[in-house]
Amino acid sequence: MSDETRGMLYGLAGVTAFGLTLPVTRYVAPYLDPVFIGLGRAVVAALVAAALLLATRQPLPTTRQLGRLFIVGLGVVIGFPILSAWAMQSAPASHGGVVLGILPLATAIASVFVSSDRPSAGFWLFGVIGSVLVVVYALLEGFGRIQVADLALLGAVVSAAVGYAVGGDLSRHLGGWQVICWVLVLMCPIIVGPALWRAPALPASLPATVWLAFLYLALVSQLFGFFWWNKGLAIGGVARVSQIQLLQPFVTLLASVAALREVVTRETYIFVVLVVVVVALGRRMPIYKNKEELSRAAAG
Numbered sequence: 001m002s003d004e005t006r007g008m009l010y011g012l013a014g015v016t017a018f019g020l021t022l023p024v025t026r027y028v029a030p031y032l033d034p035v036f037i038g039l040g041r042a043v044v045a046a047l048v049a050a051a052l053l054l055a056t057r058q059p060l061p062t063t064r065q066l067g068r069l070f071i072v073g074l075g076v077v078i079g080f081p082i083l084s085a086w087a088m089q090s091a092p093a094s095h096g097g098v099v100l101g102i103l104p105l106a107t108a109i110a111s112v113f114v115s116s117d118r119p120s121a122g123f124w125l126f127g128v129i130g131s132v133l134v135v136v137y138a139l140l141e142g143f144g145r146i147q148v149a150d151l152a153l154l155g156a157v158v159s160a161a162v163g164y165a166v167g168g169d170l171s172r173h174l175g176g177w178q179v180i181c182w183v184l185v186l187m188c189p190i191i192v193g194p195a196l197w198r199a200p201a202l203p204a205s206l207p208a209t210v211w212l213a214f215l216y217l218a219l220v221s222q223l224f225g226f227f228w229w230n231k232g233l234a235i236g237g238v239a240r241v242s243q244i245q246l247l248q249p250f251v252t253l254l255a256s257v258a259a260l261r262e263v264v265t266r267e268t269y270i271f272v273v274l275v276v277v278v279v280a281l282g283r284r285m286p287i288y289k290n291k292e293e294l295s296r297a298a299a300g
Contacts, residue, residue, distance in 0.1 A: 007236015010176075011244040014229025019251025021221040022100070023259055024213045025085050026093040031210045032200060034089060037217065038081030039195035044218035046188040049181035061174060061182055068166055072179065073187040075163025081222070083156035091149035094264045095141055097252030099153040100245075101275040102134045106161035107242035115169045117239040119287045126282030130275050137271040164242065167226070168233025176231030180223060239287050246279040 028037060061069060087096055105127035111117050119127075138150045171179050200206060232241045249272045256262040 004236045004240060007232045007234075007241045008244055010228045010232030010235065011241040012232075012247070014225050014227075014232060015244055015248050016251055017220050017225030017228070018245075019097070019248045020255050021217065022084065022088060022093040022096045022252050023255040024216050024221070026088040026096075026256070026260060028210050028213050028217070029085065029088045031206050032214070033198040034085035035082060035194055036198040036200070037085040037214070038083075039078070039191040040199060041081065041214060041218035041222050042077045042184060043188060043192050043195045044215070045223040046184035048219065048223060049184040050188075053178070053181050053185065058178055058181075065170065065174065066186065068170055069179070069183050069186050072163045072167040072170065073183045075159040075161075076167065076180075076226070077163075077183060077187045077222070078191065079159025080156045080163065081217075083152045083159060087149040087152035087156065089149075091147065091153070092256065092262050093260060094253050094256040094262050094268055096149075096153055097249040097256065098137055098268060098271055098275065099134055099150060100157060100252070101249050101272070101279070102131050102154075103157050103160060103248070104243045104245045104279050105131050106157050107164045107245070108239040110161045110165035111168070111238035111242065114165045115238050117237055117287055119239050120285050122285035123239075123282050123287060126278050126285065130278040130282065133271060133274050133278065137267070140267065164229070164233065165238050167230050168238040168241075171230040171234035176229070176234055177227040179230050180226035184223070237287065240283070243279055243283045246276045246283075249275065 025037060032040075084096065108117075108119055108123070108127060112119070138147070141147075167179050167183070174182065203211075232244070235241075253264055253268070253272060257264055
């Protein structure tokens with residue numbers, strides 16, 4: 001089995017875990033503050049991450065690695081969780097799943113700045129077409145204008161893309177699960193205060209299912225899902241494996257219908273299929289390992 005195929009399989013496992021994040025967040029949003037949802041889950045995950053790092057006696061990251069881990073933390077521990085939780089207070093999870101269809105392109109763009117991957121012109125062409133489809137969908141669903149929830153989701157996309165790209169590149173040196181564990185431990189002193197400040201006053205008054213859903217966000221969305229995702233990005237390449245996220249809208253839609261009883265419009269299904277087809281075509285376009293390969297391909 002090739003490294004690219006292995007990376008895709010690990011990436012698929014991560015995308016499946018992440019695809020349930022918006023429906024689960026939508027479920028807990030009426031009960032919990034979005035800041036607590038976003039940061040509280042990371043605090044819980046950080047406790048488990050610290051125990052894993054201590055139990056396996058992992059060496060400390062270098063100073064340069066710590067700086068890059070902090071960037072990952074800003075994206076996947078603070079930016080994406082808070083912005084997506086905020087968006088889920090007013091937007092259906094199925095809508096959010098389609099808007100996040102732009103994430104593969106955003107991650108590929110970010111990868112150009114943090115790794116040696118150089119996607120071809122054809123790859124970028126299909127990526128832009130997919131992004132335009134997502135914007136058109138957001139406009140149609142928002143009755144001709146971008147909603148506040150869409151802006152929050154776009155901010156979540158940028159946050160996740162940068163975090164994924166830097167984290168995937170770091171995973172080649174630190175290991176996939178070690179990256180997210182160090183990120184959580186590094187960010188914990190920063191986020192624990194705001195998380196406690198926004199915590200519910202009477203936790204015992206909330207349904208047990210809310211806390212079970214919150215644990216999913218903490219242990220799967222924020223921790224174990226990244227074990228597979230970072231490993232996939234490290235093995236198969238950030239730009240290439242990031243395109244497996246094209247399946248995430250399907251996971252989100254199915255979960256939204258099955259668990260939340262959301263009514264998904266025909267237009268939503270159409271746009272999901274269009275986005276997936278476009279990004280799938282983009283996946284067939286070559287990605288070169290460095291600038292020299294790209295230059296030779298352009299000249300030949």
